Structures are given as structure tokens and as C-alpha cells.
Amino acid sequence: MNAHSPSAGDIRDMLLDAAGLSLDRLPMLHVIFDRVTTHVADSMRHLAASQCYYSLSHIESGRIGDVLEEYEGNAVVGVFNAPGWDSHVLVGFDRDFVFTMVEALFGSDGSEPPIDDERPFTNIEMRICQTLFELVAKAMKESFSLVSDTSFRFERLETRLDFAVMGRRNNQSVVAKFLLQAINRGGEMFLMIPQSALTPMRQTLARAFTGDSSVRDPAWVKQIGTEIQKTQVTLNAILESREISLDEISRLKVGQVLHLNATPRSRVKLVSSSEQLFWCELGQAEGSYQLRIDDLIDQEQEFIDDILPR
Secondary structure (H helix, E strand, O other), X not given: OOOOOOOHHHHHHHHHHHHOOOHHHXXXXXXXXXXXXXXXXXXXXXXOOOOOEEEEEEEEEEEHHHHHHHHOOOEEEEEEEEOOOOEEEEEEEEHHHHHHXXXXXXXXXXXXXXXXXXXXXXXXXXXXXXXXXXXXXXXHHHHHOOOOOOOOEEEEEEOOHHHOOOOOOOOEEEEEEEEEEEOOEEEEEEEEEEHHHHHHHHHHHOOOOOOOHHHOOHHHHHHHXXXXXXXXXXXXXXOOOOOOOHHHHHOOOOOOOOOOOOOOOOEEEEEEOOEEEEEEEEEEEOOEEEEEEEEEOOHHHHHHHHHOOO
């Protein structure tokens, strides 16, 4: 065999590139792009006074030129270098996305009619787009860390999509489209990656994600934890409980005395919402009864004691 002839692996990769990736067989892509949505939303939350909602619309594949042609004259595109993939990635904001974000960032409440103008983007709008692109780059790096460790270095802005180059325009790409909703209007963001950059990761992308710890959003987990800790619960201290018949209950009278087997030395059961939590010791100080937590209640043993006859 000639030393320069392609190996079996090279030939297989060439055939896969020609055929294109089957998105249905790459479930990790959906996980990754969902993470992008979450990270972008968290970043925007600190910038805009109005709430901005992001959602992953869909993922599709198509030729680079065909996809860009849909946005020609109607979008701003950021070109990113992904050195870990030896490739470039494109992120684009359509006109509605740009105008919506500019109004949200400058405090608009949506009472004014949306901008419907085909004018060129202003310098301020372009600078805002660059800031947003840099936030998206951080979101992509964090999200793709599940399968690949690479950074996304912002290179330049383009409004003429003929110059948004990341490979031959007839090459296949994967495109994720995201929807923005804010101040009663919205827009679209798209993220385009050459399939050639994803092909080496196809086996990892084809695996269903089983662990959930690494996809948790730390800010959201912290907020949930904080809110849970603020939740008010009711604690009940039970000195003794017994079973009696409905007939006995029907014959109870005001002033009747019920004799308990418990003594001041009996352990008290601390319960919340029918959940048995702790055994406690009863005491008294400064004229009030007090409880000292003594031990955790063995839930399994309590269950056995309840169902077994005594």
C-alpha cells in the first residue's frame, strides 16, 4: 500500500462527511444546545431590566451557503475561531433579535411599536452585538465542555454574509436556532457549526447523557436551594399516640380526662407533615417545656413496628 494512501479510518470519515451527520443519532447535541440556552439566558438576566426568555427552537443540517442566504441583509454574524476543532463557528442575530435586545438593554417596556426598518445597523447596535457575541462564546465553551474542551475566540462582525467564511459554502453544517422573547416581541439567534468539526466527536455525541450533575445550572440550583431553605414548616412534638375506636371517640365528653402511659422521661417524637424526624427528650426551663434532640428516627424500623402486631 502506498504510504500516502488513506487508511480505512480516513475513508470511513470521508464517507461520513459526504453523507452528512444524522442529527437523530446525536442526542448530546440537544443537551449541549439546551445548555447554551440556559447560559445565555443567565448572562442576559444581569444586563436587561426586562425579563428575556430564550428557547431552543430546532436543530437542522444544511449547506453553509443555503443557510446564510436565508439571513442575507437581515442579520449580524459573529465569526469565531474554535482552535480545539481547527475550525470556525458562526453565530448570528437576525434584525428583530438585535432591535429587541437593544430596546430591552436600554430599559424599554415594549409600549412603543417595534422597529420596522431595513436601515443599516448603527455603531451602537454593532457594539452591543459584539458584547452579546462574547457572552454567547462563553456559553458555548461551557456547554461543549461535556464533549470537547475548546474555546471560541471572537474574530469579527459581518453584515455581508458573503464574507462570513467558515469553509466552502457547499459544505454541510449543523445549525441550531434559538428564539428570543422580550418586551412583547422577539427575534432569532442561530449557531452554525461545520459538520467536519463535529464528525470526530460523533461517537461521544451519539451517547445518551446519563448523569445529570454536570448539566445542572449552578445559579438555578443555588436559587432553588435558597428558596427551599426559606420554606416555613410546622413541627409537632408527640408525647404519646394510641388507637381508639370511633365508638370511643363518639363517647368523649368535655372535661373528660384521658390517661397517658407516657411519663416526663418518655421520649418525644418530632414530626413534620407526617414525616417522623427525631426522638427528643422532654425538659423544662424558665417555665416553658423544651425539647432536646436525642437521635434520628429509623424510618424503616418504625414502619416495621407499625405493621407488625404487638
